[in-house]
């Protein structure tokens with residue numbers, strides 16, 4: 001099969017955990033620069049789907065295409081390199097390294113890509129500034145708020161200008177006002193860098209900031225709609 005115009009695409013993607021069919025023959029196409037919400041009941045397979053799209057979880061069958069390449073056929077090391085270089089990930093609790101400062105965390109993707117420390121630091125500070133937390137750059141995660149950690153996590157996910165940002169409940173641990181602000185910034189910065197955005201969420205307010213809605217039920221895409 002030839003790859004389509006999507007930047008990230010699954011074909012008959014299936015993931016099992018033992019007897020549990022977590023993702024069941026999912027067909028999903030993420031277009032460049034698009035903004036997609038993935039919603040559905042707890043345990044319906046949203047996280048597993050996103051992790052399989054990111055190449056973290058290898059499918060039992062089916063295909064994952066990323067930038068015209070079969071991600072699922074690559075070795076773990078190659079998948080990890082593609083992910084670090086071309087994807088950004090944001091999780092519910094930020095997932096920053098607590099021993100590092102915010103700026104050191106945001107520098108990580110650039111350093112993995114071989115950028116010199118001085119340049120990486122300058123770009124990381126710029127991105128933290130865009131997210132409104134540059135003044136906290138030299139603090140560790142223990143000394144800032146949850147909303148500020150999520151801003152730094154968004155900065156880390158976008159600093160290397162990835163093609164796609166995959167976010168799994170990125171604002172799930174925040175109060176609704178902070179969540180909305182973080183999400184607004186995520187959408188704006190992803191838009192400015194041209195990254196496609198895929199956000200798993202339980203929150204209809206969060207989904208309303210995005211353009212496409214994918215509903216997952218029992219591991220299947222139940223519905224795809226353009227808001």
Ligand SMILES: Nc1ncnc2c1ncn2[C@@H]1O[C@H](COP(=O)(O)OP(=O)(O)OP(=O)(O)O)[C@@H](O)[C@H]1O
Nearest residue numbers: 017020021022040041042043044045046047048049
């Ligand atoms: N590591 C694992 N080992 C075994 N089963 C798992 C594992 N991870 C997920 N599952 C199962 O796979 C199914 C899908 O889980 P998944 O976490 O993808 O759902 P979800 O829609 O993201 O749920 P939630 O909204 O509660 O985070 C569930 O039945 C879950 O119990």
